[in-house]
Amino acid sequence: MKAIKIKNSIFEVTGERGDFFICKDSKGKVKMFAKKEVVVEDIDSMPKPKNYKTRKSAAERLSPIEEVASKMMWINSCVYGDRTSMSYQISYDMMTGIELKAKELGNDFIASVCESVIKFMKCSEKQAYCLAKFVEENQISL
Numbered sequence: 001m002k003a004i005k006i007k008n009s010i011f012e013v014t015g016e017r018g019d020f021f022i023c024k025d026s027k028g029k030v031k032m033f034a035k036k037e038v039v040v041e042d043i044d045s046m047p048k049p050k051n052y053k054t055r056k057s058a059a060e061r062l063s064p065i066e067e068v069a070s071k072m073m074w075i076n077s078c079v080y081g082d083r084t085s086m087s088y089q090i091s092y093d094m095m096t097g098i099e100l101k102a103k104e105l106g107n108d109f110i111a112s113v114c115e116s117v118i119k120f121m122k123c124s125e126k127q128a129y130c131l132a133k134f135v136e137e138n139q140i141s142l
Contacts, residue, residue: 003043004033012046068132071142075123083121092118094142098131101140110134 002013004023011023011031020032021040026049062070075091082088099114113130117123123131135142 001043001045002040003046004038004040006033006038010043010047013040065129065132065136068135068142069125069128072117072123072128072131073125075117075121078121080121088121091123095131097142098135098140101138102134105138107134 004011004013004021009025011025011033013021014024014030015022016035017032019035021035021038023031023033025031026046071094072091074087075095078085078088078091083092095114095118099111099118102108102110102114110131113127117127117131134140
């Protein structure tokens, strides 16, 4: 099998195009190298890709309320005043759905929180938690 060794990386030569070698690394990523800058060697097999361990904190699942609360915080990633962004539109749709359900059930507090979040395009952690708790209690799908 033909391969190119550069520093500590080995790339399998899969083809040629003009003055370039088309190569693939052990993870499957495709790269091109100029023929005049590299040396092609014969190897028996490609090395196995390195497996990195994930952190325990990254692998943990969030509780349903925390998951919904993080969705409520999406609106904070919007640039203030940019009501055309996709993040704002998604957040607006979520908030109006929650607001309508809150008004239907007579919960003025949650409805006013939704209005405030939509108006100021900001959602604090406390507001997000209150909204998430309301969403979970009333089984609202977002």
